[in-house]
Amino acid sequence: MGWPGSKGGQCCPICSQSFLGTSLKYHIKTCARQALANLTNCQFCGRPVRKEDQVEHSLRCKTRCRKESKEPGALAETLKGYQEKANALRVALSKIESGELGSLDARGCFVCGVCGQQGLGLAQIVGHEEVCRQRLSQEGRVPVADKEGQDGGEDPFSVQLAEEMAALRQDILSSCGEAAADAGEKLVLCLDRLRDIVRNACFREEKKYRRLRLSNETFAE
Ligand SMILES: [Zn+2]
Ligand SMILES: [Zn+2]
Ligand SMILES: [Zn+2]
Known part of the structure; x- marks a missing residue:
């Protein structure tokens, strides 16, 4: 994945379109809402796929899952990983939609609300903030x-x-x-x-x- 926004402007962490000025701030909530509405889970692997990609993905996924199901243990592990990622993605999207999440750095990546770390992607921000918050409360500070x-x-x-x-x-x-x-x-x-x-x-x-x-x-x- 490239960074179309790197020549200036910010790149939407959801749809990768680039935006100038403050327009991403206004775009991102709408984008999250649309992404949520347009997201479905693959019936084979459980990964989130866009509705328009579902048919094509299922065809590929079906044959692959069948091949991998000869090693049930490994497949279960893979599927569990996909599921966790899918959940993290959904949580991130709904937090963006509700306005809970939305601090972005100059490139359009997420900024941790706890430690201020920049450059976090859509799939990372929720997990990262969770860990940061736990760390803070363990240190006895106000989360x-x-x-x-x-x-x-x-x-x-x-x-x-x-x-x-x-x-x-x-x-x-x-x-x-x-x-x-x-x-x-x-x-x-x-x-x-x-x-x-x-x-x-x-x-x-x-x-x-x-x-x-x-x-x-x-x-x-
Ligand atoms: Zn977008
Ligand atoms: Zn799949
Ligand atoms: Zn952090």
Whole structure:
């Protein structure tokens, strides 16, 4: 598969047409809906095929499946793989249609909503984000899916941060002395604000924060 969009513009990850400017953003939902409507499963291998290709595919597939069925174990493995891929594809398409998925890089490949990795294909994005999300929650961070209403400081990272902030506050206050205690309080207030910004920059998924993360290697993982 080539990259028709490589001379500029983006290439639709579903139909491979290339688009200029922001038109892919508007095209992709419609394209996903059409692809879903136009997709059927091959009765022999279970792979997703376009309705107009079904007859031709079945003819080829039938003879091939028959040949391979002399080794039932191997065939079952192959078919299982096809099925998983077909499911991943359907999940990706319906997520695109619903608008859940749709961050694209300059070429029109998917961008992981968790780690920001670019260049992911239609067949990879769902599995990749899943793994990324699991990794994040294992590390005790706030997973992207739960971004709303999770600022209660319950996760280990927040607790650790709160302790460090408290220690820092003490440090500042004691080194400022009585006379400068007022200025010290103001500084602490500043640091609180700064902490919120850094937290947002690290974990929020709004566009501006993501952009900040991608543009600043301090936030790279
Ligand atoms: Zn398309
Ligand atoms: Zn088939
Ligand atoms: Zn990722």
